[in-house]
Amino acid sequence: MRGISTLVAAVGVLAACTEAAVVRRTTSTSPSSTTVQAVKATSTASSGSSSACAAVSETLGSDGDSTTPILPSDALACLQSVPLDVKRSSDFIDFIEPYIQFQSTLAYLENPPIGWTLPGVDVLGGLAEIQNNVENGTYQSQWDFEVDLYALVNIFPHDFHFNLPMPLISVFEFQTIEGSLVSVSKDGLSVPDVYFKFDLDWEYLVGGLNWTPSPLVSINGVDIADYLQYITQTTSDYQDPDAIYNQAFSSLAFDYNPFASRGSGSAFVIGGHAYGFSDDSYTYKFANGTTRVFDNIATTSIDFTDIATGQDLFDAVDLPPTEHATSSAAASSITAAPSTTAAASTTAAAASSSPTVSSLAGYPSPIVIHPDGYTSGYFLPNSTIAVLAMQGFVDEFETDENAAFFQQQTIKIFLAAARKAGMTKLIVDLQNNGGGDIFNGFDAFKQLFPTLDPFGASRIRATPEANYFGTIFSAAGVYNTTVNTVYQSQSSLDVNDHAFNSWSAEDPPVTIYGDNFTQELRYNFSDIVTESGTGGINVTGYLSNANPPPQLFSSEDMVILYDGSCGSTCAVFSELMKSQGGVRSIALGGRPQLGPMQGVAGSKGAQVYTYGNIAQVASFLPDALDILKSKGIAAPPLPPAEFIIDIEDPFPLGDTQKLAAGARFNLRNNMHDGDATQTPLQFVYEAANCKLFYTAKDQYEIAGLWQRVSNVAWGGAKCVEGSTVTSDNTFPAGAYDTVPFGQSAYSTVEQPYQPGLIAQKSDV
Structure with a gap:
């Protein structure tokens, strides 16, 4: 001791x-x-x-x-004493609604399919109710308004790609x-x-x-x-x-x-x-x-x-910085670049606070480790079992411009070392992996399964504004490493890896679940424009990385370890590993009950966009319209007003630059290959193949946990009762041998009503 x-x-x-x-x-x-x-x-x-x-x-x-x-009662009373600004708050709702229209899951959230374990939410209906509450005097304070709006967007959808920072929420x-x-x-x-x-x-x-x-x-x-x-x-x-x-x-x-x-x-x-x-x-x-x-x-x-x-x-x-009594700042729109000095100082501060990581607390000495610490490799002692731990697909501070390259190299070096050392089994530990760079997720999969072509298809909500963008940018035809958008037929392949010949082919639209979407879209990793957005790497198996080493571990000799936090890029990686790689999984922790647990439950959406991202897309319109005019092509009619985003004026509340970066929506629904229901994976219940609970020792050294996982995956040790499909609670043979959705998966929490919240279903 x-x-x-x-x-x-x-x-x-x-x-x-x-x-x-x-x-x-x-x-x-x-x-x-x-x-x-x-x-x-x-x-x-x-x-x-x-x-x-x-x-x-x-x-x-x-x-x-x-x-x-500070006394919490003083802090809360201070927040509750902020008077409601009716005009600004109502205008704020009008300002954000066109951005929220891009959220890909609105129809599913309003009427969740069986398999969704939480209450639903009518986001657009909730916006209308909140605006009505503002205008009819229901709210007694600005705090009441901001709490309801914050919960409606950030909490009730239970999608960490869907965010709207509210000024008062972050005060204390x-x-x-x-x-x-x-x-x-x-x-x-x-x-x-x-x-x-x-x-x-x-x-x-x-x-x-x-x-x-x-x-x-x-x-x-x-x-x-x-x-x-x-x-x-x-x-x-x-x-x-x-x-x-x-x-x-x-x-x-x-x-x-x-x-x-x-x-x-x-x-x-x-x-x-x-x-x-x-x-x-x-x-x-x-x-x-x-x-x-x-x-x-x-x-x-x-x-x-x-x-x-x-x-x-x-x-x-709550006042935009330009309207503070002491402010001398110039007016700012959502597309304006942040202050160079402020951006530089923020980046420098973050970089200076993130020195090279050489080891992780409670982890063994690594065989190799990413300089930012979030990817590392280990060999269990006296065995041929290797562990690849990935707590993300991006660095903690998101300031390391070389992070993607280092992650690719860390995995490559680790697999080479495992091959040389004669390792025969692999645990992929994805605890606390909230995602990151989408192309690093594809790259990690390709390093483990170099002969497989990753499916990775997604759908985008086909709003009138999205269709307007796509029609103009596709017809303008400008597609290069400097100017390109997700809303053009040149940027994606169809489900069979064929190019779309027009925007109408990509976005007919397809009506699913009472809403409109594009066709299923896949990435073209052999496209230099696509690869230009990969954080400085070419995905393994393509372009300069076209000849990777042969596969080291077979599907049955790999297992994924989750704690439920896997989401975003981690969800995309996990879908590839399960559906194409056939890799099984074990989930850790969860509520104090027996039975199954999902391992991927952060956000299963396939890509997130900030309000600033979509505003930048809109800022390309004038040049694209000029090109259409020069080609003699008529511009499409404008979409209805409720879909048109305002990129010229500042947000009516708060700091526009902070909101442009922090307010986000889920752009792409993650799709499973061959699913006849065409249900986004966000709404598909997928239990892990097995569940284990943490022990006290797991809080201090992780090698013992990995050994327990190994014993379950390849040694016949037991899983938590009821968490597997086997009669003796041992690890099943196939990746899709999982316990189906049942009553125990539902939440038992009773939430008080707030605008937009829809009662939880109980069907199975």
């Missing part, structure tokens, strides 16, 4: 561990955290203020920073302060309990203290599992209850990068209470009978020096 001084140096949690352990051993109910004491001291000083925002300002004082604790971060939680099983097969990780640290990092961790059983009298499921489902953009539940906890994979800003990796600590707390302190009960009261806090990075009222806060964050 490591000594206490070593623990302080290596983990930096001893003080927090000490306090957490001491308070849980006693029955006293007075919080002993120095952070809490600081909060109480500042709140006393500000208790005479008439305004909650003034109280926040006094708490922060002249020396306050983003770590200064509401946090618990007792550290992250973990969900662990005694043997990886029995239903897990919830613990404070600091309690486990005493047993697994220190030891010899006669210390027995006790599970947490309730918060404020609510069963702990029910509590965590509620706070995560109402704040998470993941699309499956088990994946959502996993977000409440920390894990080694989540904290893989020692230089990243992810913190504890626990929505219980930060993120799960986005709308504030019901009280400044909560009561925690443990299985050993101990009851503790722990305080909550809020923090902010906003300068509150000149903020004393709700109106002041509105002026500071």
Whole structure:
């Protein structure tokens, strides 16, 4: 066991561990955290203020920073005191609706197919209801309006490609302060309990203290599992209850990068209470009978020096920067480039905070590792089992211009080393892989299956605006490495890898599920224009990489490991690995119940676009229309007004440049080859072949987890009861040997009504 001084140096949690352990051993109910004491001291000083925002300002004082604790009740009252700006809020709805029309899943969300495990949402209907609430006086504050709109776009669709940052939502971060939680099983097969990780640290990092961790059983009298499921489902953009539940906890994979800003990796600590707390302190009960009261806090990075009222806060964050009383900035449109100085300083700051990663905490010494840490390779000792760990398909800060090349090379070097060392089995660990560069996903698949032609087809919602773009750009015919768009027939191949001869051939349109879509579209990896957008790589098997090494591992000798967070590019990669590669999978964690779990549940959409991306496409129209005129081709009629995006004016609320980059929609639906129902994979239930629960040791060293996975995949060890199709709970033989959708897959959370929310189905 490591000594206490070593623990302080290596983990930096001893003080927090000490306090957490001491308070849980006693029955006293007075919080002993120095952070809490600081909060109480500042709140006393500000208790005479008439305004909650003034109280926040006094708490922060002249020396306050983003770590200064604020009473959550003061923070929430400050937000609730912001007066509603009826005109700006109504105009904001009108401004964003044409952008939201590009979201590819609107029809499916409004009436989810069987297999969707959560409530549905009528996004466009919700927008109309929110706008009506703004105009008829239903909302009492700007905060009420922004909470409803934020939930409608960011949460209810459960698609992390669908985002709309709202200014007030990001003013405060509401946090618990007792550290992250973990969900662990005694043997990886029995239903897990919830613990404070600091309690486990005493047993697994220190030891010899006669210390027995006790599970947490309730918060404020609510069963702990029910509590965590509620706070995560109402704040998470993941699309499956088990994946959502996993977000409440920390894990080694989540904290893989020692230089990243992810913190504890626990929505219980930060993120799960986005709308504030019901009280400044909560009561925690443990299985050993101990009851503790722990305080909550809020923090902010906003300068509150000149903020004393709700109106002041509105002026500071909701007014576009050009309209601030102290602003001298020039007016900005959605297509305007960010300030060169600001962009450069942001990039430099991110780059300087992300030095080369040589190893990952809790992981063995790697055979090879990406300089940014998110791709690494390992050999299990005394075996011929290799592990390829990929926590993403892009670097943590998305600032490394060489990240795509390094990932391609890391995988290539790893496979060469595995071949030389005689490795015969491969675990592909995709825990905490939220996607990234789409072409790196295709490349990883091609390195593992060099003889297969990746299908990877998708459909785009064929709105009148999309059809307008496609007709003009296809007819203009400009398609090169400088000017090209997704909305032109030259940029895609059909399902049989043939070129489209016109936009009308690509977008007839095809009517599916009551909505219009393009034909299925595939990438042309032999096209130099397509490859120019691949982050500096040619996908393995094409162009300069046309002759890759032969396949090393057979399908039955590979297994994929998930924790439910796989999405975006990870979902595309996973579909290729399963449907074409025939690779089986194991999912980890999930709700405390037996039975199956989905492994891919972040966003299964195939590509995301920002509002800035689509605005840039629209900015090409004048030149394209000039080309049509020179060719004597008549321009198509304009689409209806509700589909035409405004790229000239700033957003009516907030910082236009931040919103242009942060507001996003899912552009492409991910499609399965040969599916007669033509259902996007986002709405297809796909359980992993097996489920395992985390154990306590998995929180400290990952090699043991990989060994358990190996024992299940190739050694006959058991899966969680009911998570496989085999009668003895062993690993099945085929990638599609999975437990079908059933009642247990549905969420059990009951959400209060908000605009757009549709009651969850119960059919199977």
